[in-house]
Amino acid sequence: MGRLFAVEIVYRGIFQKTLAKNISRGIVLAANMEGKPGTSFGRYGDSPERNGIPAKYFAIVATDDLTLEEGMAKYEPKEVDVTVCVDDTLCKGLESWAWYGLQPINKLTMPGGTLLITSKEPAENLIPMIHQKHEPYKLAMIKGTPSFSGLWVYKDDHTDVRILGAIAKLLPDLFSLETVKNFILHEWKDTVKAQSAQRAYERVSTVTVPAGKGNPEKPFAFELPKWHEMRDGVAIPCIPPGKGIQDPATHAAGGFRPARNPTFKKWSTRTMRPVVDFDICIKCTLCWLQCPDSCFDVTPEGLYDANMEACCGCGVCEAVCPVKECVTMVNEVSFKGNDSQWEAWRKDKGGYKNWVKETISNRPERSHGYRYRGQYEEQTPEMLEIARQG
Numbered sequence: 001m002g003r004l005f006a007v008e009i010v011y012r013g014i015f016q017k018t019l020a021k022n023i024s025r026g027i028v029l030a031a032n033m034e035g036k037p038g039t040s041f042g043r044y045g046d047s048p049e050r051n052g053i054p055a056k057y058f059a060i061v062a063t064d065d066l067t068l069e070e071g072m073a074k075y076e077p078k079e080v081d082v083t084v085c086v087d088d089t090l091c092k093g094l095e096s097w098a099w100y101g102l103q104p105i106n107k108l109t110m111p112g113g114t115l116l117i118t119s120k121e122p123a124e125n126l127i128p129m130i131h132q133k134h135e136p137y138k139l140a141m142i143k144g145t146p147s148f149s150g151l152w153v154y155k156d157d158h159t160d161v162r163i164l165g166a167i168a169k170l171l172p173d174l175f176s177l178e179t180v181k182n183f184i185l186h187e188w189k190d191t192v193k194a195q196s197a198q199r200a201y202e203r204v205s206t207v208t209v210p211a212g213k214g215n216p217e218k219p220f221a222f223e224l225p226k227w228h229e230m231r232d233g234v235a236i237p238c239i240p241p242g243k244g245i246q247d248p249a250t251h252a253a254g255g256f257r258p259a260r261n262p263t264f265k266k267w268s269t270r271t272m273r274p275v276v277d278f279d280i281c282i283k284c285t286l287c288w289l290q291c292p293d294s295c296f297d298v299t300p301e302g303l304y305d306a307n308m309e310a311c312c313g314c315g316v317c318e319a320v321c322p323v324k325e326c327v328t329m330v331n332e333v334s335f336k337g338n339d340s341q342w343e344a345w346r347k348d349k350g351g352y353k354n355w356v357k358e359t360i361s362n363r364p365e366r367s368h369g370y371r372y373r374g375q376y377e378e379q380t381p382e383m384l385e386i387a388r389q390g
């Protein structure tokens with residue numbers, strides 16, 4: 001019996017699809033140059049692959065055909081040698097259309113296996129977000145801003161080859177660095193890309209995360225209906241109308257909270273979230289009207305509180321708000337919980353104002369695709385510089 005290797009690539013649907021495909025395909029083709037057969041396939045990535053929804057590619061490689069066949073007899077691997085995460089906000093967990101509840105980013109990472117993340121954050125900032133495991137695993141990091149582009153544009157900032165170079169270091173039995181570089185030269189005919197792979201190989205940093213360290217939260221889950229509880233035909237229960245919300249000051253009902261899907265939460269689908277400055281809101285209702293996910297709870301005083309169970313982080317509310325810095329999208333990594341901003345504002349208006357000021361002061365670019373002409377030319381050299389400097 002030969003050796004089977006499994007790598008999963010966890011990515012944001014649409015924005016990182018080509019990136020994930022390049023990595024997965026690159027793993028299989030590089031391993032093949034060393035005579036190992038393999039296959040690469042996407043999961044949860046076909047329609048509806050909604051913008052930002054987490055999805056996966058898998059690369060399965062074996063030392064011989066029979067072992068590969070045996071490995072492929074499963075729908076997908078139960079555990080993987082390496083989990084690649086190309087957006088650090090996915091450290092909080094992921095919820096796709098295709099499975100139920102929140103899945104920790106390291107769920108399939110085997111005991112002693114590696115979670116490889118591209119991030120500018122240090123490991124100690126990411127570990128508290130990542131769900132703890134019963135067995136130790138390794139956390140490997142390569143420095144970089146998450147690489148987003150679009151369905152039709154590919155941002156060639158070398159994230160793909162940097163991941164391949166890092167995998168050569170983390171899983172040397174899969175393929176060598178020399179093989180990765182040969183594959184890159186064959187595929188892209190680009191010596192600079194081969195150098196980026198080499199630098200990632202040299203500079204990938206690894207720490208061991210002991211058992212029980214990390215986010216202790218029990219991931220959101222719910223009971224699936226039993227076969228005998230299912231209704232005839234295709235029946236999708238509708239969402240009932242919403243109702244008033246409790247005013248914490250008077251305990252009277254006021255405002256309005258739309259009812260929401262009780263099982264599909266959107267905590268992990270967003271990479272940014274809106275921060276609302278209630279003191280300068282002019283109650284124009286535009287955010288509430290335009291939000292595609294009906295996220296806004298209308299508060300008893302007629303303000304609009306973006307509910308973090310429902311927000312997918314699209315940024316429409318920021319775009320339509322007519323008041324400068326009343327709604328500001330901020331990188332999801334900056335937040336620990338999902339509590340109501342309005343309730344925080346109600347409790348301590350001065351403290352909330354300071355929090356808003358501080359939170360929106362540091363907001364590196366997080367746009368998913370491209371919002372203006374020339375953004376590709378602006379961002380790609382910065383990423384290439386990170387690849388060069390490590």
Ligand code: SF4
Binds near residue numbers: 290291295311318
């Ligand atoms: S970012 Fe704003 S508009 Fe988009 S889903 Fe969230 S609250 Fe709604």
Ligand code: SF4
Binds near residue numbers: 285286287320323327
């Ligand atoms: S769009 Fe801005 S000003 Fe208008 S209600 Fe929403 S937060 Fe307030």
